[in-house]
Amino acid sequence: MTSNSETGRRARSQGPSIATVARQAGVSTATVSRIVNGVTNKASADTIARVQKAVSDLGYRPSSAGQTLRRSESRLVALVAANLANPAMSAIAASVEVALREKGLVMVLCDSHDRPDLQDEYLLEMRAQAVQGFILLGAVDSPALKEMVEAGQSIVFVNRASPLGNGSAFVGIDNAQAGADVAEFLFGKGVQEPLVIHGSLASSATAIRVEAFQSRFMELRGRRAAVAGSDSLDHLEIGRQEVAAYIEANGRPPEGVFCLSDLIAYGAARALREAGYVPEQDCVLIGFDDNPMNDWIAPWLTSVRVPYRQFGPVIVETMLNLGSGHRAPVVELPHELVDRSDWRG
Amino acid sequence: MTSNSETGRRARSQGPSIATVARQAGVSTATVSRIVNGVTNKASADTIARVQKAVSDLGYRPSSAGQTLRRSESRLVALVAANLANPAMSAIAASVEVALREKGLVMVLCDSHDRPDLQDEYLLEMRAQAVQGFILLGAVDSPALKEMVEAGQSIVFVNRASPLGNGSAFVGIDNAQAGADVAEFLFGKGVQEPLVIHGSLASSATAIRVEAFQSRFMELRGRRAAVAGSDSLDHLEIGRQEVAAYIEANGRPPEGVFCLSDLIAYGAARALREAGYVPEQDCVLIGFDDNPMNDWIAPWLTSVRVPYRQFGPVIVETMLNLGSGHRAPVVELPHELVDRSDWRG
DNA sequence: ACAACTTGGGTAAACGATTACCCAATTGAT
DNA sequence: ATCAATTGGGTAATCGTTTACCCAAGTTGT
Secondary structure, X not given: OHHHHHOOOOOOOOOOOHHHHHHHHOOOHHHHHHHHOOOOOOOOHHHHHHHHHHHHHHOOOOOHHXXXXXXXXXXXXXXXXXXXXXXXXXXHHHHHHHHHHHOOOEEEEEEOOOOHHHHHHHHHHHHHOOOOEEEEEOOOOOHHHHHHHHOOOOEEEEOOOOOOOOOOEEEEEOHHHHHHHHHHHHHHOOOOOOEEEEOOOOOHHHHHHHHHHHHHHHHHHOOOOXXXXXXXXXHHHHHHHHHHHHHHHHOOOOOEEEEOOHXXXXXXXXXXXXXXXXXXXXXXXXXXXXXXXXXXXXOOOEEEEOOHHHHHHHHHHHHHOOOOOOOOOEEEEOOEEEOXXXXXX | OHHHHHOOOOOOOOOOOXXXXXXXXXXXXXXXXXXXXXXXXXXXXXXXXXXXXXXXXXXXXXXXXXXXXXXXXXXXXXXXXXXXXXXXXXXXXXXXXXXXXXXXXXXXXXXXXXXXXXXXXXXXXXXXXXXXEEEEEOOOOOHHHHHHHHOOOOEEEEOOOOOXXXXXXXXXXXXXXXXXXXXXXXXXXXXXXXXXEEOOOOOHHHHHHHHHHXXXXXXXXXXXXXXXXXXXXXXXXXXXXXXXHHHHHHOOOOOEEEEOOHHHHHHHHHXXXXXXXXXXXHXXXXXEEOOOOHHHHOOOXXXXXXXXXXXXXXXXXXXXXXXXXXXXXXXXXXXXXXXXXXXXX
16 A cells, blocks of 8 residues: 555656546546546546646646647757846746736747847757747847748747848837837927937847938938947947947937937936936937836936836737738837926926 | 547647547657657657657647646746846846746746845745746845755845855855055045945945945055945935935045946936036046946946856856756856046047 | 677667547537 | 347557666776
8 A cells, every 4th residue: 555655656856647547537538538637528527626636636637748749849949149238138928927917828038139040949959848939029030040930830920030131920019100109209399400329220220210210300401310239238338338338429418319229218318417417408319219117217218118017918919829820920019108298307 | 530539639829638648649748758758768769750740740749837836846936036127126027038038948037136035936936937047236135045945946146245254155246346446546546535436335345345445545555435225126316315314414526436237327427417517527436336337427437347247158057067067156257347437528 | 719898889768748549428419 | 040230348559758778889897
C-alpha cells in the first residue's frame, strides 16, 4: 500500500498526473481526459462525479508539456517588445497580460532591445515553445521574422507595422492623422519654425507620424520643419541632447517641438530647464503616447494620447481571430491630442 | 519521394523535429540528441559534422514540449508581480528578463494585482507549465503559495518577504536601515511633525520601513509621526488624497512627508500644487524606489534609491543556486538616499 | 590467437495528454 | 426472440526528446 500510494506520483514538486487521477477514481486515463475536457457523453453521471472528486481532491491540472506535445500548441503567447524601458511598451504589456489571462493564455515577455539578432533568437525560441502566437511591439526586419510570416504563424504587429510590408495583422492608431493633428496644433499656437525630434525611423509608426506632420505643416506654413533625432533607445537623452544642441546653435530654445515620444519630451524639458528656461512657458512641447502618469508628473505636457488600456483586449482578439478571416485585420484605435498648454504651476 | 520529403515534417508552422534531422543525417534520433546536447564521445567526428550540418540546414531547435515532458522541467520561469502599473515592478521585470535570457531561460510575466485568488491561479498554472522557478514581486498569503513552498519549489521573494515567514530566499534591501535613513534625513531637515503615507501594509517591506522610520524618529524627536495610507494599488491617488485631506484638516501642508513609493510622492506633489503650494518649497517630500526617470520628471524629489538594475542578475543567480545551498539565501542590496532637496527649478 | 576493452551508434522505454477505434452490455424496435 | 442501436468506457498509438542498455567491430594486451 505504501509503495502503491507513491507509484505514479511525479516528484512532489510536479503535481499529480492524469494517471494518478485515473487510479484514484478507478477509471482509465482516457475517461479522465474526456471528463476534464468536458466530453460528457462517454461517461455515466456516477463516473463523472467520481472523477471530478478525484480531480479536485488531488488538485489535478493537466501538464502543459503533455498537452502541448499532443496538440502541438501550447497556451503560451509571446510578446516581443522593442524596449521595455519605455513606459508605453510596459503599459501595453500589462494590458495584454490581463487580456490573455482572461482567455486562459499565458504571456511570455521578451525584450528585443530593437536588435534583429535578439529578435530572431526570441522568435526561434518561441516557436520551439509552440506558442499560439506572437505579438510584436516594434518589430525589426530579420530573417526569422520573414520565416514565421511565411509559415503562417499568428502574428500581430502593434504600433509599428510589419517591416515586410503588406498583409499582416496590425493594431495601432491612425499615425498619419496623429501627425497632422500635431502640425495643426503647433501651427495654431503660432509656432512658425518647430523642431521635430524622433527616435528610430526604422519604426514605421514614427516615420509616418513625422511625414504626415511635415506634409500638413507644409500645407499650413509653406515650409517643412527641422528634424533631429537618432536611433538610440534612450529617448530621454535624445530629447535632452537635441534640444541642448539647438539652444547651443541658435542661442534660444525652439518655439515648439514635436517629440515623437513622451520620453523625448521629458528629455527636451530637462534640457530647457538646464539652460535656464521654463518648459511650459518658453517652448510649446508636444509629446506622444501620453503616459498615464502625465497628469501627475508632467501636467504641463500636451501629448497625443494613445489608448493603451484598450490595446490588450483588441490585440488578443485580433490574434485569436487570425485563423478565421482571410484578410489581415488592421485595427486603428482612436487617439486624442490632450492639450495641457494652459497649465500653470 | 515527394511524399517522403513531407513525412515526419510537422505542420510547417512548427519547425523540424529531431526525427527529420536524424533522417537527413542518416543516423538515429539518439545520436542527434546526444550531439545536440554536447555528448561527443558517442559519435565519430564525421558523424558529428554531418549531424551539425543537418541541424543548421534545417534550423532545428528541440521542441520545448518534448524536452519538458522528458526532463519534467521547462525553460520557463514565472515572474509574478503584484502590480505592473508600478514602474518599480516593471523595472525589475525588465531586468529579470535580461538576466534570464542570458541563462537561456524564458520569462513568463503575471500580474496578480495583489489578489490571493489570482496569485493562486497563476501559481497553479505555472506549476502545470513545469516552470523552473518562481520570482514573486510582492507575494500575498494564499493556499497555493503554502503548497509550493512546502513542495520545495524554487521560489525567490523580492522586496516583500514570504508571508509564511522564515526560510525562504529573499532579495531586497535593508528595509529597516532605509526607514531609519529617512527618519534621520527628515529630522535633519528640521521636520518636527512629518506625515507617513503608505500603500498596503500587508507588504512586509512597507511595514518594516514604516516601523523603522517611527522607531528612529522616536529616538531623535521623542515622538512618532502621523501615519496615513490605504491598501489601494493606486498609489498616485493615495498620495494625493492623504495630502489633500491633511491640508483640509490642518489648513497647511505637512512639513515633510515620507511617501512609501515614488508614486505616492507624485500624488502628494499633485495635491500640494492643487492647493496652491509648490512641492519643492513648501514641503519636504521623500519618495521611495527612486524611479530612474526621477532625474527627468521629478528632479526635485528626494528618494531612496533601490538598485533595480542589479536585481535581475541577483534574483536569477539566487534562484538557480537554490538547489545547492542548504540555507535560504537572503540578499540585501545597497540602497541610497538620493538627496535632491537643493533643486530649484 | 584469444580475452578484454574501447569506439560508435542503434533500440526502446518513459514522460503526460488526447483520441481514434474497439468492444461489451444494455436498450429499443419489430 | 432477434437484430440494431446506443451507452459507457477501455486500449493503444501518437506527439518529441532523452537515456539506459545493448551490440558489433575494431583495438590492445598477453
